[in-house]
Amino acid sequence: MAHRKHTLAMRLGVLLTVVLTGWHIFASFLWISPPSELRTVVPGKALSNYMLPWYGQSWSVFAPAPINGDYFFKVRAHTPGPDGLVETEWVDATTAELSLAQYQLFPPRAAGLASQLASNFKGAYEELSDEQQEIAALGYYKGDAWLGRMQIALDEVGDDPDAVAAYISQERYASAYAAQVAQAVWGPEVVNVQFQVSRQNVIPFAERHNPDAERPAEQIVSTGWRGILALEDQSESAFAHTFRDALRRSGQ
Structure with a gap:
């Protein structure tokens, strides 16, 4: 039995x-x-x-359209100073997070947040018209409804509300992430933030054996200053602990 x-x-x-x-x-x-x-x-x-x-x-990762560029997400902030607001230096969030994946057999999910966010944001941004991109470059940081005002301004000069809605969604995530980075680095007294998204292509395959070949220039998305935005259920303390460790690893 x-x-x-x-x-x-x-x-x-x-x-x-x-x-x-x-x-x-x-x-x-x-x-x-x-x-x-x-x-x-x-x-x-x-x-x-x-x-x-x-x-x-x-x-x-394979032909005919392999990944051929790197995305970057940088953040800076305004903090209170004795004579008014002080503008900080840029912090490279992507490089900081990628340091968490070095020499790691099982890298944490946090190692790719900024890179993925930059890719998503740039894709949504490029669907906007030239006039709408100029609006995105303006500063939106006064009051609690600044994101709604931005969406109204974008809709007023365009004829594709779906593209605007997609951009506003990515703007919301990017601004909230930038606020978390800023507060992790410079503390809760941060007044407003600015993020910069860019992509830099690798050296073209045809130039791979050229010792003088240089990577193409960065394709930078210019956005203005943004208000402090927080998403539901996010943890500032947990994020700050992880990001500060990443920042130390990256040598920034």
Whole structure:
């Protein structure tokens, strides 16, 4: 009887392993394949919740369109001084966070926040018209409703409300992240913040053997000063602890 129970447990274990392996292969196939209706067989957000952050991957590292550039997210702030506001130096949040991934077999998710945020923001920004981009470069920091005023101003000079809504969403995340970085570095007395997003392409493949080849210039997105914005459920203390450690590792 004991032998029979042992055999049954082994069979159930093998069956469970096969089911889990099959699910993982199927989920990975759906995730790395081009988006299609096939993904709808997995209800809700079950697929993304399973794949992220540990199993996230895509074909963007391969031809014909491999990743060929780096994104950067920099932050500076205004802090109170004896004679008025003092403008701080820029802090490179991307370089700081990437230091958390060096020599780490299992890098923390925090190692890629700024880079991903910069990529998302620049993509939304480039969907705006030239006139709307000029508005984004203005300062919006007075009062609690500055983000709403920005959205109204963008809508007034454009004919694509979806592009504006997408940009405002990224502006909200970027401003809140910049505020967290500023407060982690310069303390809670920060008055307002400014962030700078940029992308720098790598040396073109055709120039890879040229010893004098230089990377192309950074493509910088200019945005104005922003008010302090906080998102629901964010933890300033936990973020500050992690980011300060990253800043020390990066040597800034």
